[in-house]
Amino acid sequence: MLVHLLRRVGTAAFTLVLVSFLVFLAIHIVPGDPARVLVGPDAAAAEYAAARERLGLDTPWPIRFVRWLGGLARGDWGESLRYSRPARELVARGLTVTVPLAGLALALALAVALPLGLAAASSPGRWIDLATVGLVQVGTALPEFWLAILLVRLFAEGMGLLPAGGFPGWEAQAAWMHLVLPSIALALPRAAYLARMVRAAVADVLREDYVRTARAKGLAAWRVVGIHGLRNALLPVVTGAGLTFARLLAGAMVVENVFGLPGLGRLAVVAVEARDLPLAAALATVVAGAIVLVSLAVDLSYVVLDPRMRHP
């Protein structure tokens, strides 16, 4: 049990190193010369050489990678070229928008997916089941940013109910209202995906012998589905939520740009437009690292959720 946990943590640590190596590879080794980008195409040879030295491009790449990894560990993530500020500070500020947005969207998605999936699984072949199957297929095919554009039209400009864009900062009153529409747009496709997971997982459980026993001994239908069904279906549902986290973050980065929210997605677009490699590298490392850590957390949560994992 302990060995299993340690092994899983070790695997995640190794994956994190690989992730940072991939980011390093993208900005240092892949064709495209960061020093040339930094000084511009018409710079003098001496200026170019100075930039190469400043970026450490004259040392062999394994040494540079170790240095880069050391910098990451110490919290020295380089300085943004566009903002002349530490990339770490910019990313940290972006996270204060992106994380609440993604969290709100995930909560909304689960709030829709759990009841819908349970209802569908407990009456297979009935209208609620068929409707769920249809909604799930349509929902997973919808692009988040398209939903976002249409929602703005409907709720912000059409009815004037919610703010259509921008973010006043967390100090402002009712700042979270600015996250409502973006998180609905983000949540819908994720809700469809999760509802499908819940339906499949609960339907699996409801075919088990112990569920038939529970029914036979006269347990109320809601207890059979709610307690036996949901409790045992929790594992695949948590797995699904973990797997969809990557899509959720990526979707948030796009949807932020529809609403002009100052999160990681806006920073990423600025980094592309300004060819701001240190900022892009910091962003990619944080987002990819978060995805690795969430997948670790999901695996570790099995130990809590499934007693069988504790006594293998």
Add this chain to the structure above:
Amino acid sequence: MRRHLGLGVGVACLVLALAPVGVGFLWLPYDPVLPGPVRFAPPSLEHPMGTDWFGRDLLARVMVGGRASLAVALLAVALGGAAGTLLGGVAGYAGGFVEEVAMRISDALLAFPAVLAALLLGAVWGPGLPGVATALALFNVPFFARLTRAGFASLKRREFVIAARASGAGPGRLIFRHIVPNLASPLLVQATVSLGAALLAEASLSYLRLGVQPPFPAWGRMLREAQDSVPLSPWPAVFPGAILALTVLGLNLIGDGVRDLLDPTLRQSRRASTDVRSRT
């Protein structure tokens, strides 16, 4: 009959969505790039989808806008699928240390959603199709790698493979004659679903102005251009997104339908584990 309903609806959606793109190669109702006389015309017989800010016919733009999106998505799934299949195949066949390293590479790639990888490559290479296509291909690698590794790991212990080995078949024959043909259908299903995901990601990126560059239309960028004029006319924002969603819906339904058709044991709702793997 009802078993094949999803598949039939999927094919219908895909044909409905892609027929305009196909016809667009032979005939276009209007020039998709040149401005026209009537701005923001609502849908009518003359302009079935209406016109945009510059009076350009939306149908013509949607017909042309699908080309780059579809080409990039197809290329990315083909390249990423081939690379992932190779990586997973080597891992599953070799086992041990090689398998461990290959699967950690796959795990690391899984941490880069297509949009993130494309933004990183966009910062290095500048916005454009090469970065987007590479990012989408890399994003697809782990899905195919996991599928192939699992298939190899279970198939190489099956009797018919052991029998072939006992009768003197070399690794090449074992892999290409006995193992890969048995994985063809799950890989095909994955490719269908991956194509839908790649189209969605490509549209997001072209919305962020990372993909096809102006003046050529692309579904994602058409939505970007339509966004600011939504209060004046919603149609430029409705149709490109609807066609995109219809394409993805069709692909997903076909993927699910073909999987059910090929593997009756997965029919009904016993799909939790396979669903987790093929889509996120």
